[in-house]
Amino acid sequence: MSDAAKWYVIHTYSGYENKVAQNIEKAVENRQLHDLIHEVKIPTETVVELKDNKKREVERKLFPSYVLVKMVMTDDSWYVVRNIRGVTGFVGPSSKPIPLSKAEVEKLGVEEKKVEVDYKVGDTVKVIDGAMEGFVGIVQELDIDNNQVKVAVSMFGRETPVELELSQVVLMDE
Incomplete structure (x- = not known):
């Protein structure tokens, strides 16, 4: 399979997103899989809620029941992620993992791009x-x-x- 790490979407039980992300990170630590599983993210957004005339900033999940994982797809990495408690499977046809395209990753804002500029105020x-x-x-x-x-x-x-x-x-x- 491919040697480059790609982003995959994992489906989880509702409300288990944080637990699944923690368990994947723990499995990576315990099994020394840092070279196969690079990152785990739960896309969130900060929303201002008005309740009882009080403003509160609340973090909401953009995609409830989904976790994003940047990994190199091998039998080992697939097996580890697939068997984490709370994971129902990878997103893709007949549970065959399909990586997100570059456009999808950009649109989701999963990876933060650092822009370096060679101009300054007054230029x-x-x-x-x-x-x-x-x-x-x-x-x-x-x-x-x-x-x-x-x-x-x-x-x-x-x-x-x-x-x-x-x-x-x-x-x-x-």
Whole structure:
């Protein structure tokens, strides 16, 4: 089988997601399977709830009853994960594990991509993607944590601030 680790989706009993993730991590530790099973994730989102006129931040599972595992698919790794208590099987036709595609992994936001930029506040940049493609502007703000850059673009003779993703602009050669 393939030597590269890929993301697979595991179906679990409802409410067992955290327990399954812990048990997989424990099995990896106990059996020294770090080279086969790399990561275990439960996709969550933080939601603000209003209850009794009080705001509360609550973490909710995006996909209840599912756990994501980055692993190299071998008979051993398949057997270990499949036999964890609470796991009902892998997602795929007739329980044959099918890895997530790169597009699916990106869309789910499972792997965090670090974007390195070679521009700073005050630099002249060119927009290379999106609705503002081809425009040139000056960087006003950089928010690397949120993958955002604010660029002042000249439109119709006026400076207009535009918020873009970091990867949508490149440094202009001066």
